Amino acid sequence: MTAPSSSITTRKGGRWIEQWDPEDEAFWKETGEKVAHRNLFFSVLSEHIGFSIWTLWSVMVLFMGPEYGLTPADKFFIISMATLVGAIVRVPYTFAVARFGGRNWTIIAASMLLVPTIAAFVVMEPGTSFGTFLVCAMLAGVGGGNFASSMTNINSFFPLRKKGWALGLNAGGGNIGVPVVQLIGLAVIGANGGPRLLLGIYIPLIVVAAxxxxLYMDNITSVKNDSGAAKEAVKDPHTWIMSFLYIGTFGSFIGYSFAFGLVLQTQFGRTPLESAYVTFIGPLLGSLIRPVGGWLADKYGGARITLWNFVGMGAATAVIVVASMEKSLALFTTAFIVLFVLSGLGNGSTYKMIPGIFQAKAAAKGLTGEEAASYGRRLSGASMGLIGAVGAVGGLGINLAFRQSFLSVGSGTGAFVAFLAFYAACFAVTWAVYLRRPATSGATAMTASEAKTQLSYAEV
Known part of the structure; x- marks a missing residue:
């Protein structure tokens, strides 16, 4: 599966590809596809373990019974801080790929996962202070950064026509790290094992990923940090609009992944084992369907899929509100799992929109061919880290909303009502910015060219 020696050269710092042009179909068929798929596979592996370590504390809190002296609000705050750090580190992780190389940074990022895992292994016992647990959870946030660097790296390997599938597969494979750590946690709890057993399983896996x-990944020489592109992406309103939409999809996925088991324990009185039996199902299905969201976006347009996905998320949330008020565990659990599935689908469709939007902007500027593709890669690559970081902050908002809701009314109902209103806002923004047909009459009428540009976003 290695590329011809003429395409990959070795220099100080590891394997570097000097020439890379995935938009050239001949190059893609002869060399590029095999190399890209190999890097995708090992990128998924590293990102997968990163997600597991990031969401480790969604399992740890299930082990923490009364002997730990922590309230439900304390536990929600612990997982909130892991979410926050995971969101913040996504920004520097995005730029680290160009600074160190995709392969080299994957090795560094994977190795860094040993720090929170070993730290948790040392302190995980009754009598440890709340502050110590909080610091360990914050250290686990580095696992959230792996997503940003991995997506930025893989975005460079694939042509535009394949990005929806490739980015969806890369992200979905990484997202599966959430249900996998929860499944392993279920097995450990079921076997009457302690949290240190769970941590001991992951330490060697981290070493294997690094x-x-x-051994098998590559760096691309042409991928460089472009401060001009970063500044342009920050100033572009689409970066912030997509960040808002990504809060609705990925923010929901990661926030619910952290909180699902704790909500079942706190609101419905489930035991750790009873919670663990169902906690993994939603993240698993949401992860598996993410590539489908990317594929549907490739076929029908990301904006269209995203729009109707928010309708579905709103409907599922409304059912959850009813189930919460009626104290129906079966209906609550079923609707929550459906919400997970839709959040995963939306993750794929929204992330596919990013390169498409900037490609459409390139066309609006009159750029064509490689010049247009280069512009799209520059801006989409620069914006992805920021969008991913802001989206992950949505997970923090969800966990803090749950914390406040349980403190105020003793259930998560208030939080879900707030989430329902937010999904309605996401629907409105998606329609207004990317699907609404512009007016073409009167003094403020757009030119035909401007109207065509607006409408082209429906295809992103």
Whole structure:
């Protein structure tokens, strides 16, 4: 599966590809596709373990019974801080790919996962202070950064026509790290094992991911940090609009992944084992369907899929509100799992929109061919880290909303009402910016060219 020696050269710092043009179909068929798929596979592996470590504390809190002396609000705050750090580190992780190389940074990022895992292994016992647990959870946030660097790296390997599928598969494979750590946690709880057993399982897996990245991944020489592109992306309103929409999709996915088991324990009195039996199902299905969201976006347009996906998320949330008020565990659990599935689908469709939007902007500027593709890559690559970071902050908002709702009314109903209103706002923004047909009459009528540009966003 290695590329011809003429395409990959070795220099100080590891394997570097000097020439890379995935938009050239001949190059893609002869060399590029095999190399891209190999890097995608090992990128998914590293990101997968990163997600597991990031969401580790969604399982840890299930082990923390009364002997730990923590209230439900304390536990929600612990997982909130893990979410926050995971969101913040996504920004520097995005730029680290160009600074160090995709392969090299994968090795570094994977190795860094040992820090929170070993720290938790040392302190995980009754009598440890709340502050210590909080610091360990914050250290686990580095796992959230792996997503940003991995997506930025893989975005460079694939042509535009394949990005929806590739980014969806990369993200979905990483997202599966959430249900996997929860499944392993279920097995450990079921076997009457302690949290240190769970942590001990992951320490060697982290080492394996780092070693395999070193052996089989590549850096691309042409991928460089472009401060001009970063500044342009920050100033572009679409970066912030997509950040808002990504809060609705990925923010929901990661926020619910952290909170699902704790909500079942706190609101419905489930035991750790009873919670663990169902906690993993939603994140698993949401992860598996993410590539489908990317594929549907490739076929029908990301904006269209995203729009109707928010309708579905709103409907599922409304059912959850009813189930919460009626104290129906079966209906609550079923609707929550459906909401997970829709959040995963929306993750794929929204992330596919990013390169498409900037490609459409390139066309609006009159750019064509490689010049247009280059512009699209520059701006989409620069914006992805920021969008991913802001989206992950949505997970923090969800966990803090749950914390406040349980403190105020003793259930998560208030939080879900707020989420329902937010999904309605996401629907409105998606329609207004990317699907609404512009007016073409009167003094403020758009030119035909402007109207065509507006309408082209429906295809992103």
């Amino acid at each position: 070693v395999l990245g070193a």
